């Protein structure tokens with residue numbers, strides 16, 4: 406049984422069909438990269454996996470560990486172990502990074518009952534590792550964060566919450582070279598036999614640091630070709646035109 410098994414998915418937003426017969430299977434231990442043109446539906450796919458209710462699924466299945474998650478609310482999917490990092494992480498005034506993560510952690514791991522003190526220790530360790538200033542932990546989520554700081558904060562969340570499936574939407578965009586390395590390290594930290602990763606990206610450069618097992622070309626609402634890591638390099642040279650159908 407696959408960790409994630411999406412078959413023949415069709416979905417609409419505002420009455421416009423955006424996902425048009427998408428199939429993908431992700432197993433534990435695998436890293437999948439999705440590359441595709443602007444507006445092809447990659448973020449929509451990420452939102453559908455996480456359960457954003459803005460989108461209407463008209464056909465197909467999304468199975469997570471064999472269980473159909475269509476119709477399941479976002480918080481339940483998070484509890485099952487699905488994590489999404491956002492292309493445009495939003496500000497949440499009034500909620501600190503620390504409090505948000507503690508609440509999320511307690512929801513996902515209700516049996517651990519970690520004290521705020523031990524949790525704080527863990528956060529500091531992770532922040533130091535990811536070269537995130539400790540003061541960020543007590544700032545409101547993303548409020549006044551630079552683009553790169555937001556992305557690093559998403560990677561902090563990923564490392565703390567340790568999901569079973571991580572859907573990372575352009576976590577590498579807008580990063581300077583040092584931040585890219587840090588974010589890549591944060592992704593590599595969590596990669597292993599207990600997680601599957603779906604990495605949406607426009608650039609081959611992140612794949613120099615995070616090696617995918619599969620690269621998918623995503624055009625007009627579906628995957629049109631799947632290959633190995635070498636395909637990302639070919640795409641960078643040839644562009645998407647030869648794949649358009």
Ligand SMILES: Nc1ncnc2c1ncn2[C@@H]1O[C@H](COP(=O)(O)OP(=O)(O)OP(=O)(O)O)[C@@H](O)[C@H]1O
Pocket residue numbers: 418419423441442443444445446447448449450459492
């Ligand atoms: N909430 C929404 N309201 C209206 N249209 C939407 C909405 N979400 C997505 N769309 C449309 O669906 C299409 C796919 O958008 P999506 O954000 O999934 O593309 P993408 O592949 O992530 O693009 P990019 O590479 O630019 O991030 C676009 O035409 C977009 O305008």
Ligand SMILES: [Mg+2]
Pocket residue numbers: 447448449492574
């Ligand atoms: Mg997008």
